[in-house]
Amino acid sequence: MWVERLENLIQYHVQCSFNMGRLGQYNVSRYKTSQLPKKFTNNTNHQSANLIIDSSVVHSRSMCRSDLMTPDSRCFGVTDGGLPAETSDIKYTQSLSAPRRTIQSDNVDIPNHSIYVPEYDVSQKLEDFVVNSTPRQFIKPKSFTTTPACSVSAVSAVRNKSRNPPLAKKTDGKNEMINSVILVLTEGRGSAQGEIGLAAIDLKRPVLILCQISDTQTYMNTINKINILNPAEILVPHTFMDQMQGTMLYNTIKSRFPLSTILTASRKHFSENDGKLYLKNSIIPECISTLEQVLPKFYAVSAAAALLKHIEFNHNVIFSSSTLRIEYQGVEKSMFIDANTALRLELVLNSSLNAKNTLFDVLNHCSTIGGQRRLRSSILQPSSDILLIHNRQEAVEEILSSPEQNITLLRNVIQKFTDVEQLYWLCTKVSKNTQQLSKLQGNYTLLLKTTLEALPVLVDILEPFKSEYIFSIRKILSNSGYSKMLEIIEITINKESTRSKGFSQSQFQRCFAVKSNLNPLLDVARTIYSELIEEFHDQVKLLGEQLETEYLFPQNSCKRGFHVQVELKNIKNFDVKHPPSICKNVECVKNIVKFTTEDLLVLNVRLTQALNEVEILTNAILNEMLKELRKYISCIYDLCNSIADLDLIFSFAQYSMRSGLTRPKFGQYMDIKSSRHPILDTINLVVTVDNDIFASTDTNLNIITGPNMGGKSIYIRQVALLQIIAQIGCFVPATSAQFRICDRLFTRIGFGDSIESNASTWVLEIKELNGILPSLTKHSLVIIDELCRATSCEEGSTLAWAICEHIMQSCAFIFFATHSTLITKLQDLYCNVLNYHMEALPARDSSNGLIYTYKLCPGATNIDDYGLTLARDVKMPEHLIEHATEIEKCLRQTRTALPENPSNEADLILDTCIQKLLSMKDTECLDISNFQSVVSEMMNKLKENRRKNIDPWMECLDSDEEMYTQRLSDCNTTSSTNNST
Numbered sequence: 001m002w003v004e005r006l007e008n009l010i011q012y013h014v015q016c017s018f019n020m021g022r023l024g025q026y027n028v029s030r031y032k033t034s035q036l037p038k039k040f041t042n043n044t045n046h047q048s049a050n051l052i053i054d055s056s057v058v059h060s061r062s063m064c065r066s067d068l069m070t071p072d073s074r075c076f077g078v079t080d081g082g083l084p085a086e087t088s089d090i091k092y093t094q095s096l097s098a099p100r101r102t103i104q105s106d107n108v109d110i111p112n113h114s115i116y117v118p119e120y121d122v123s124q125k126l127e128d129f130v131v132n133s134t135p136r137q138f139i140k141p142k143s144f145t146t147t148p149a150c151s152v153s154a155v156s157a158v159r160n161k162s163r164n165p166p167l168a169k170k171t172d173g174k175n176e177m178i179n180s181v182i183l184v185l186t187e188g189r190g191s192a193q194g195e196i197g198l199a200a201i202d203l204k205r206p207v208l209i210l211c212q213i214s215d216t217q218t219y220m221n222t223i224n225k226i227n228i229l230n231p232a233e234i235l236v237p238h239t240f241m242d243q244m245q246g247t248m249l250y251n252t253i254k255s256r257f258p259l260s261t262i263l264t265a266s267r268k269h270f271s272e273n274d275g276k277l278y279l280k281n282s283i284i285p286e287c288i289s290t291l292e293q294v295l296p297k298f299y300a301v302s303a304a305a306a307l308l309k310h311i312e313f314n315h316n317v318i319f320s321s322s323t324l325r326i327e328y329q330g331v332e333k334s335m336f337i338d339a340n341t342a343l344r345l346e347l348v349l350n351s352s353l354n355a356k357n358t359l360f361d362v363l364n365h366c367s368t369i370g371g372q373r374r375l376r377s378s379i380l381q382p383s384s385d386i387l388l389i390h391n392r393q394e395a396v397e398e399i400l401s402s403p404e405q406n407i408t409l410l411r412n413v414i415q416k417f418t419d420v421e422q423l424y425w426l427c428t429k430v431s432k433n434t435q436q437l438s439k440l441q442g443n444y445t446l447l448l449k450t451t452l453e454a455l456p457v458l459v460d461i462l463e464p465f466k467s468e469y470i471f472s473i474r475k476i477l478s479n480s481g482y483s484k485m486l487e488i489i490e491i492t493i494n495k496e497s498t499r500s501k502g503f504s505q506s507q508f509q510r511c512f513a514v515k516s517n518l519n520p521l522l523d524v525a526r527t528i529y530s531e532l533i534e535e536f537h538d539q540v541k542l543l544g545e546q547l548e549t550e551y552l553f554p555q556n557s558c559k560r561g562f563h564v565q566v567e568l569k570n571i572k573n574f575d576v577k578h579p580p581s582i583c584k585n586v587e588c589v590k591n592i593v594k595f596t597t598e599d600l601l602v603l604n605v606r607l608t609q610a611l612n613e614v615e616i617l618t619n620a621i622l623n624e625m626l627k628e629l630r631k632y633i634s635c636i637y638d639l640c641n642s643i644a645d646l647d648l649i650f651s652f653a654q655y656s657m658r659s660g661l662t663r664p665k666f667g668q669y670m671d672i673k674s675s676r677h678p679i680l681d682t683i684n685l686v687v688t689v690d691n692d693i694f695a696s697t698d699t700n701l702n703i704i705t706g707p708n709m710g711g712k713s714i715y716i717r718q719v720a721l722l723q724i725i726a727q728i729g730c731f732v733p734a735t736s737a738q739f740r741i742c743d744r745l746f747t748r749i750g751f752g753d754s755i756e757s758n759a760s761t762w763v764l765e766i767k768e769l770n771g772i773l774p775s776l777t778k779h780s781l782v783i784i785d786e787l788c789r790a791t792s793c794e795e796g797s798t799l800a801w802a803i804c805e806h807i808m809q810s811c812a813f814i815f816f817a818t819h820s821t822l823i824t825k826l827q828d829l830y831c832n833v834l835n836y837h838m839e840a841l842p843a844r845d846s847s848n849g850l851i852y853t854y855k856l857c858p859g860a861t862n863i864d865d866y867g868l869t870l871a872r873d874v875k876m877p878e879h880l881i882e883h884a885t886e887i888e889k890c891l892r893q894t895r896t897a898l899p900e901n902p903s904n905e906a907d908l909i910l911d912t913c914i915q916k917l918l919s920m921k922d923t924e925c926l927d928i929s930n931f932q933s934v935v936s937e938m939m940n941k942l943k944e945n946r947r948k949n950i951d952p953w954m955e956c957l958d959s960d961e962e963m964y965t966q967r968l969s970d971c972n973t974t975s976s977t978n979n980s981t
């Protein structure tokens with residue numbers, strides 16, 4: 001425990017020194033304890049102690065960077081020298097200034113050191129300590145200009161370097177999609193609060209995304225945007241943590257995105273001027289018009305400044321000038337899906353936070369990471385641009401109607417572009433000329449060559465496709481820039497060199513990629529390398545003779561370098577535990593023995609040196625060539641985009657090839673015949689029962705009742721999923737389908753309280769409803785699976801009634817699954833309400849059970865006691881069921897005897913009221929005053945009865961009385977018009 005605390009303390013402070021270095025604050029070397037907060041310096045007598053940091057520890061930016069992620073980096077900044085004599089009595093300095101090796105060793109002799117550990121540090125985990133105890137206040141004296149952001153970043157980088165899990169990790173051989181997005185967020189202050197600036201970049205796909213949002217108090221749009229971008233790291237200004245609790249935006253992000261690392265940075269890094277300068281320097285000329293659009297957006301530009309600094313200093317990524325592409329994402333023509341809805345509908349993540357059996361999983365047939373990314377963002381933000389949807393549908397239809405052989409050709413050629421996204425790497429450059437850099441540079445240059453060579457084949461295959469969408473992709477890919485790039489490459493690179501996978505092969509390809517006679521030194525280095533390789537092979541042969549085996553193979557791997565391997569069965573008398581003395585570093589994995597010898601070890605060193613020489617010389621030539629190629633950098637962006645678009649559409653086509661899918665139309669209402677739940681349909685464990693879906697402005701509230709397990713939730717989720725699939729441009733599982741373009745999708749599904757946000761289920765539900773109600777638009781789609789069930793039965797039903805009445809007045813299409821019979825009465829009052837139920841039939845045997853047909857039928861359900869029936873089905877102890885049945889019977893009798901019983905009275909009076917009104921409507925006079933008087937009479941009666949029971953429904957009725965009257969008078973007017981005509 002002590003070791004851990006000591007490490008925490010050391011790591012924390014040492015990382016501060018790093019980060020100072022990485023932000024260029026080299027001049028700060030002394031940390032005066034007199035400047036420390038009192039808490040930290042209690043019981044110590046010190047005036048000018050050097051805490052831990054000596055300027056010598058910050059050697060260079062590069063050292064800090066490269067060492068940051070290594071396990072021993074936490075000790076990197078500890079001074080080796082002793083402390084000034086006058087400060088030696090300061091307990092903590094003794095341990096913190098311990099020699100590096102002592103601290104690094106696992107068995108630190110802690111008791112010999114006196115360690116000062118601040119009280120509040122002891123009981124907390126480091127992360128909590130760093131994030132929650134506002135380290136800025138803790139460590140930052142006035143003259144000390146470290147940024148807590150980076151302290152936090154460094155600490156969490158070390159601690160959590162593998163914490164961000166992939167969002168969608170395919171294990172079935174498809175590509176992995178791992179999030180590598182860094183997102184920076186800033187918010188206006190004072191009257192500008194709610195103005196959010198956002199900048200994000202995917203380190204694997206360096207397109208800088210900028211966005212400025214005027215958000216609501218709940219930050220709904222910002223959360224949605226973050227959810228779509230799916231960042232691994234979120235960086236915010238340190239002022240977000242100024243208040244003890246953190247700002248609302250900070251806390252919202254923290255609770256909503258637990259998988260993202262949240263960092264803070266000093267506000268000074270969010271500089272508009274720096275941002276403008278960076279953007280002007282970095283962007284490709286083709287993005288000038290976007291830049292003009294972006295520059296006036298103060299918050300977006302300042303976020304960009306912080307982002308570019310952050311990735312330079314913490315991720316070692318710098319963009320060559322004029323190589324970065326920017327995108328400004330303002331208010332787009334898309335359907336808004338909030339983050340909660342996305343999670344509950346399992347659009348891209350299921351409840352176990354992986355992609356299995358999600359909508360993404362069902363639609364994903366992409367071969368490239370770019371395609372997968374595009375699919376993910378399309379699902380989370382389906383288009384509401386009818387032209388784009390139409391173009392995609394047309395392309396899908398065209399692919400489906402193409403001859404089988406064209407489809408196969410297209411599939412095969414797209415697979416050749418699987419790694420195309422890595423080409424983005426060529427846009428960035430890293431300041432250090434390391435070995436790693438030269439390897440990457442070589443690999444990606446060969447990848448570019450291979451890609452450009454395959455491009456004309458793709459263009460030819462696309463030739464027969466005439467749809468607008470594919471035609472425009474083909475046009476982009478036919479750009480003459482690509483052939484010019486290939487010409488430049490062919491001047492330097494050997495024709496037969498190609499991108500290969502596998503350590504040894506790619507090393508070989510890199511080594512001999514550059515043509516001979518371009519640099520005599522390189523030619524010499526390669527000759528030496530080749531000779532050494534020959535020597536290696538000779539030595540392996542000799543060794544084989546010595547060990548009496550013909551099956552000794554020369555090998556080269558990243559971990560072991562040049563060595564030999566043999567199958568155990570092919571080497572006689574070889575005991576892995578007691579190998580011959582000549583064999584060194586013996587390892588046996590799955591009957592394959594790997595080892596080396598003293599001679600081979602020496603040769604390996606020489607080979608590595610020769611190879612390094614070759615790579616450095618090759619890299620110098622490639623650098624020159626890349627300078628030329630960067631003139632065409634926008635072509636690389638276009639290439640990656642077009643391949644992603646093509647992959648996406650081909651993925652849609654592959655999904656749409658399934659039987660029973662149809663191309664949806666768009667109009668003013670929703671009418672889908674024999675539709676199926678897309679995920680249930682694909683899982684194939686059960687035969688999916690199809691159902692019709694209908695909604696229009698005349699009947700916009702559909703209430704679905706039915707027993708538990710009847711299929712209500714599946715049905716209403718199906719509505720939402722089909723709407724999304726239709727709006728991304730894909731075919732839907734139905735026999736015919738018409739949708740209305742939806743601009744907002746709201747769901748209220750499921751319960752679950754949150755310890756994190758300290759909210760009960762009910763509070764959460766109300767908060768969510770508060771979010772939905774004001775944002776409802778006339779083109780919204782609302783999916784509600786039970787409403788207000790987390791409070792007392794009565795209050796819940798009445799509030800749900802009121803909410804339904806409120807939302808059904810908009811033109812939004814609402815699908816409402818419920819067990820409440822009260823809600824079904826809405827149909828009697830309003831002509832735009834329709835009741836449906838999921839059919840269940842009594843079992844033919846004597847079990848009293850139910851047979852679920854999963855068929856949607858008109859009208860409310862008439863099955864009683866289905867809860868108890870199901871409980872019996874799932875083997876609840878019989879005595880409990882019997883007892884519950886008795887109580888239920890008793891309650892029924894009581895209710896019939898006492899109509900004023902609060903739980904039943906509301907229903908009863910409302911029923912009487914409705915019946916009376918309806919009968920009047922048909923038979924009696926059409927005078928509105930009659931309606932009003934009946935309503936008042938009934939309301940008064942109800943109020944009187946209810947007052948006895950102090951029922952909260954009273955208030956609701958009070959406020960709604962006026963509305964009922966108005967509604968009924970409307971009804972009356974319509975009916976009188978009808979009658980007269």
Ligand SMILES: Nc1ncnc2c1ncn2[C@@H]1O[C@H](COP(=O)(O)OP(=O)(O)OP(=O)(O)O)[C@@H](O)[C@H]1O
Binds near residue numbers: 680690706707
């Ligand atoms: N259309 C369908 N075709 C085939 N199986 C279905 C269909 N609809 C539902 N099911 C099956 O029934 C199960 C229960 O469905 P669902 O969760 O929608 O019931 P529910 O009525 O919402 O129940 P509860 O009221 O308890 O929430 C599903 O998990 C699925 O296996």
